[in-house]
Structure formats: C-alpha cells, structure tokens
Amino acid sequence: MAFEHPYGSYNVQGSLNEWFRVNVTGNGIPAWMPSAFIHYDFPETGLISGHSGHAFSLTHQGADPIQQYQGRIVGDGQRGTLMESTLEVNCWLSREKAGGAYTHRLRHMGDMVSYIFQSARDVPLTNVYGSTTDPENVTALIRIKPANEQPVLPDPNPDIVRRRFLIDYRWLERVSAG
Structure with a gap:
C-alpha cells in the first residue's frame, strides 16, 4: 500500500496550487495576457516567459x-492539530516586454490575485497523493484569508x-487515532 496522508501539508499545498491555477483566470484574462504562466516553489527555469513577459509564482x-x-482528539476516532x-x-x-504599459499590467495582475482570494473563504482539500490530474475530494476545507500586499525591494535585474x-x-491536520 502506498503512503498517504490526506490531511497533510502536501495535499493542502497541492490543493491550493491547483485552486489558484484554475481560478486566477476564472474572471477572465486581459487581452495582453495569452495565459497565466505560474511557477511553483522556486523553479530553476526562467521566471519570465512568453511574448507578454509575465508570470505568477507560488x-x-x-x-x-x-x-x-x-x-x-478531533472526533470520529481521529487525532489532529x-x-x-x-x-x-x-x-x-x-518592463521591456510590457513597454510603457508595465505599471498597468502589474497592477492588473495584482488585482487578479486580490480578487480570487477575496472571493473565496475556503478551498476544498483534495487528495493529490492519489492523482495530481484528477484528485478526489477529501471532504475537508482549507480556510483562506484575503491577500495581503507586501512591499518589495527593487529587483537586481x-x-x-x-x-x-x-x-x-x-x-x-488529522490522522487515525488507532
């Protein structure tokens, strides 16, 4: 039997990543954005890709x-925290790929992030241990708060x-109490 931990952080993170991927474009995308490029967990590939020169990272x-x-004890014979x-x-x-519209485009991307985290309070937890392409629902929720923008230092580039x-x-996070 393969290891599984339905309520563990791997499933939680995978569920949030997939929810973001589906919903960041759920309210439509701007004409300048052919699709939402998303990178996960410090990728080693180039961050900016495509002719529009944009990316989201999680x-x-x-x-x-x-x-x-x-x-x-959290009930139903389970322990949890x-x-x-x-x-x-x-x-x-x-900036180069966006031309003079870079400020507008960056604000637009930020609004897309703010919108999806403001529009939902919880995300269904799914079992990505079983399948990352079509994970089953675990019948639990991840409670999310609205996005909180943080200041950034200028990039070295x-x-x-x-x-x-x-x-x-x-x-x-639950486990069987057995």
Missing part, C-alpha cells in the same frame, strides 16, 4: 501548529518588477 512557507485539542501556513504569491513582469502578496491559511 511558494508555501511551511506550517505551524496553532491549536491542539485535549488529547489531540489546527495548522497554519502562509502562501506567498508574486506577480512578475518584464532592472527589467523585472513585481508585486508580492501573503495569504494566511489554516486546516485541520
């Missing part, structure tokens, strides 16, 4: 227990500009 910042129940983590979402843009958002999220 990086999860680990997880911390924030509440333990008495005996860690309420966990909290932070997702960092960056909007990257090439003067062609690159970005907006940075932090999104806190929580979930109940």
Whole structure:
C-alpha cells in the first residue's frame, strides 16, 4: 500500500496550487495576457516567459501548529492539530516586454490575485497523493484569508518588477487515532 496522508501539508499545498491555477483566470484574462504562466516553489527555469513577459509564482512557507485539542482528539476516532501556513504569491513582469504599459499590467495582475482570494473563504482539500490530474475530494476545507500586499525591494535585474502578496491559511491536520 502506498503512503498517504490526506490531511497533510502536501495535499493542502497541492490543493491550493491547483485552486489558484484554475481560478486566477476564472474572471477572465486581459487581452495582453495569452495565459497565466505560474511557477511553483522556486523553479530553476526562467521566471519570465512568453511574448507578454509575465508570470505568477507560488511558494508555501511551511506550517505551524496553532491549536491542539485535549488529547489531540478531533472526533470520529481521529487525532489532529489546527495548522497554519502562509502562501506567498508574486506577480512578475518584464518592463521591456510590457513597454510603457508595465505599471498597468502589474497592477492588473495584482488585482487578479486580490480578487480570487477575496472571493473565496475556503478551498476544498483534495487528495493529490492519489492523482495530481484528477484528485478526489477529501471532504475537508482549507480556510483562506484575503491577500495581503507586501512591499518589495527593487529587483537586481532592472527589467523585472513585481508585486508580492501573503495569504494566511489554516486546516485541520488529522490522522487515525488507532
């Protein structure tokens, strides 16, 4: 039998990544953006790609227990801990490829991020251990907060500009008490 941990951070992060991928363009995309390029967890490939010179990046910042129940009993023969983590979402843009519209385009990308995290309070937890292409629902929720924009320092590459958002999220990590 293969290892699985339905309520673990791997499933939580995978569920959030997929939810972002589907929903960042759910309210439409601007004419200058052929598609939403998304990079996950510090990729080693070029960050800016395509003729429009834009990308989103998602990086999860680990997880911390924030509440333990008495005996860690959460019901239904399971033990668990309420966990909290932070997702960092960056909007990257090439000034050169965007031309004089780079400020407008970067603001537009930031609004796309703000919109999706403002429009939802929770994300269904799915089992990416079983399948990353069509994961089953675990019947649990990841509670998300609105995106909180953070200041950024200028990039060492003067062609690159970005907006940075932090999104806190929580979930109940459960295991069988057996």
